Amino acid sequence: MTQPDTSTRAPGDTPDPRDQAPLLLYGEEFTHDPAPLYARARETAPIVRARIHEDVEVSLVVRYHTALKILQHPEFSKNSGPWFEARERQGLPMPPVLEMMRVRPNALYEDGEEHRRLSTAVRDSLGRLDPPTLRRTARETADRLIDAFAERGEADLMGEYAALLPLQMLFAMFGVPGDLGRRIHQLTATVFDGGPEAAQANVALSETWQELVALKRRRPDEDVASWLLAHPSSNDDDSEIINQLLLVMGAGMEPEQNLIASTLLQLLSDDSSYGRLRSGSQRIAEALETTLLDYAPMANYATHYPVHDLEIDGILLPAWEPVMISFGSCNQDEALRGDSATGGTGGSGYRAHLAWSAGPHECPAWSVAMMMASVAIEVLLDRLPDIELATPRPRLSWRPGPYQRGLSALPVVFPPQPVRLQDSTEDPYGSPGGRTPWQPSTTTSAPTTPQQTARPYDSTPGEATSTARPHTSGARGLRRVWNSLAGWWRGQ
Ligand code: HEM
Known part of the structure; x- marks a missing residue:
């Protein structure tokens, strides 16, 4: 060697x-x-x-x-x-x-003052996300993804759910319009496939990110990309903003999908764990912590x-x-x-586990990550309470590679369920409701500072995550799960 x-x-x-x-x-x-x-x-x-x-x-x-x-x-x-x-x-x-x-010009690879400058811009911008809106967007995203397979009675929860939810949430957080989001998704896939079109796709991808930054400079909005651009610590340099956005995208997607899928696996392969969740004696937060400890996504x-x-x-x-x-x-x-x-x-x-790392480079988004994963699991179990693994746990395969611990696929079966957002015309790549999602629904004129904004996960829960939603199924099991989950959310 x-x-x-x-x-x-x-x-x-x-x-x-x-x-x-x-x-x-x-x-x-x-x-x-x-x-x-x-x-x-x-x-x-x-x-x-x-x-x-x-x-x-x-x-x-x-x-x-x-x-x-x-x-x-x-x-x-x-x-x-x-x-x-x-x-x-x-x-x-x-x-x-x-x-x-390989070193890139973003917070992850910088030390000292330069790291503090870049990291402050990221932390403050993520900190401005309105927690109730974040939860609502996560719920809507989860519902939309489940709608795509609910009537089928089977799905790959990794490919069709856990992997897509963080991606669509990040697009929504960044305020990426539908057409750009779709392009970024397709081009990123082509680059990662590494085929003959990869190099060309890479050029097109970087142009698409530039387009997004140009759009946010022209029409700043209430979203992470605009906040990063306007942050006093950010340089007036498009490539710096693009690198920061790419860092947040890259750092956010893979570990998040692994957290969601590995926690679902834990719950679905262990009757007692799922049972404790259904009875309300275990909270989703605890299941997530167990995954972080036993299957650190990074x-x-x-x-x-x-x-x-x-x-x-x-x-x-x-x-x-x-x-x-x-x-x-x-x-x-x-x-x-x-x-x-x-x-x-x-x-x-x-x-005290280290799944989020520690020290200056500790994950700045852990509370956002926990909130997204909690909602993803809650909505899925709420809608598909009788879900089961389609492949026994020992036969499931894990993705190779030194950095991540994540499943390749998570095949499941369940009694088919009706679509929930039947009248929805949402573009999966666009902002839910066709508006910028991060404006708090209550009208506040002054933008919130990170200090004013409660952290979405560790704050006392605001709204229960599904109370506003009518149940489309009267199944008793569904209500039972919902009651215990709602109880958890309210801290009972
Ligand atoms: C389960 C989900 C997640 C896990 C386990 C996780 C874990 C980590 C870890 C271990 C690091 C340190 C990496 C290093 O020092 O090399 C890190 C950094 C980072 N994470 Fe996360 N992360 C998760 C989700 C997210 C999400 C959803 C976002 C964005 C919305 C995010 C944004 C970042 C950023 C920007 C950094 C770089 C911080 C810096 O260097 O100052 N992460 N994350």
Whole structure:
């Protein structure tokens, strides 16, 4: 195997993760069930050698307290530029898996003041989203997606629901008009398919984003794209705004779909868990927390680079070589599970998990993400209470790749149900109701500041998520589920 140049590493007695056989973050064993591999790694050292590809090695942080230390350490940078340059200089392979680590001009890859500037713009803009409107939009989006398969009696909840809901929500948050949304969706798919049209699609995609930014400059509205543009921390530079929007899109879609689908799997494959939810003794929030802990959607990511050789918990980390955090492993660490035992399974003791990362780059959208996932699950179980897995859990397949933990598909069956939004003429890519969704329905003239705006998830619930909606089915099961969910939403 070719390895990056490690000649700068100081010799000595310090244990080095490179002395052990590397943990492979690819291949069938890892993809099927990484938990035993993480457990073995944690027994070896807090930081181990790992390969994300046969030609790419990283140091992988597998223990909780070590991860916290690194995530908050001022002598680690998020800038992957020097490592990529070194690989290029040495003529090392650049497999596609590296694209998720390649430096881009956005908050994720910046440190210090520049990170604070970009991250403040993102955080403040997301913080202006009106929580009740966000919940209502999520409900409408969920209903519309379910309508597309409700009468069929079967669906792939990953492809037809979990993957589409965050995408359409993000378009709505950004205020993307229907035609641009449709184009962005199609072009992104073509780029990701990597076929002969990918390069051309990539050019068209970047032009489409420019079109969106030009539109928001011409006609600013109440949406995240316009707020980002107007934010005092944002530079008057289209490419910066596009990169920030792309970061929010990219960071928001994949982990969100994994959170929704893995939680649905957990509930549908465990009668007692679904039963507890139906009886009201478990809340959706707890099911989501269990998923975040056991199936961290970002499994291995948040790569940091020591700005000089550094020793952390007895392991020497060479300057500018990648140190990746295994959220999947750290969340299983005794150090955390031990703490959580005192808080009760699935209870408040789980708050310290690392699924959202920690430190300056901690996910700025965790409360939005939790709210979207809660509504997605609530609406689905409300409408399809007798839903069942179509494929037994052990036969379900997980997507390969080192970074994410997510299902490839989640096939389900259920008694066919009527369409709910029968009279809806909504464009799935447009703003619900044909208006900008983020204007609070109560007329407030002054824009809300992040400080004034309650966080959509951790605030006391405003409206119950479905009270305004008539039930289209009188089924007792449906009402039973609804009652327990509504109870949960009201905090009962
Ligand atoms: C289940 C859903 C989600 C999970 C598990 C998750 C997890 C994470 C993690 C682990 C990071 C740190 C990455 C790193 O440092 O390399 C992160 C960063 C980020 N996330 Fe999330 N995220 C989720 C949903 C979202 C959503 C819905 C959005 C947007 C609406 C979002 C926006 C961001 C942004 C902008 C960053 C970069 C923050 C920075 O570097 O300052 N995330 N997220």
